[in-house]
Amino acid sequence: MVRIFIMFVGFGFSVAGGISLLAYLNLLTLGYEFSYYMRFITTRVEFYLFILGVIMVIGSLAIPDRRK
Template sequence: MRFFIFLTGFGFAVTGGVSFIMYFNLLAAGMTWPDYASFTLRRPECNLFFVGWILIFFGLKE
């Protein structure tokens, strides 16, 4: 069961991380860093990054 939680967390973290990288293009379009942070933290796919890290932690915890 822990391995399944770990893999699910890993998948969520990868999905969220890719979304963060994808939204870096907004900086080139003229968005500022505070605007970028505010925008990405409101996006559900970016929140998967943090949920994924929590699941990875619980998957590795003994």
């Protein structure tokens, strides 16, 4: 039950962060370079929220269950 909760919370974090990162891709259409985009998103909370969410989802799926 805890694994399902962690997976759903991680999924929510990764969706919230991923949508924001996709929205920030509009900086490229304004003429900014990709290197500037990468430096910009590493300073944003959404990037770390996305990474944390992906780690939580992978962790909840990869860690074996204690029950046999």
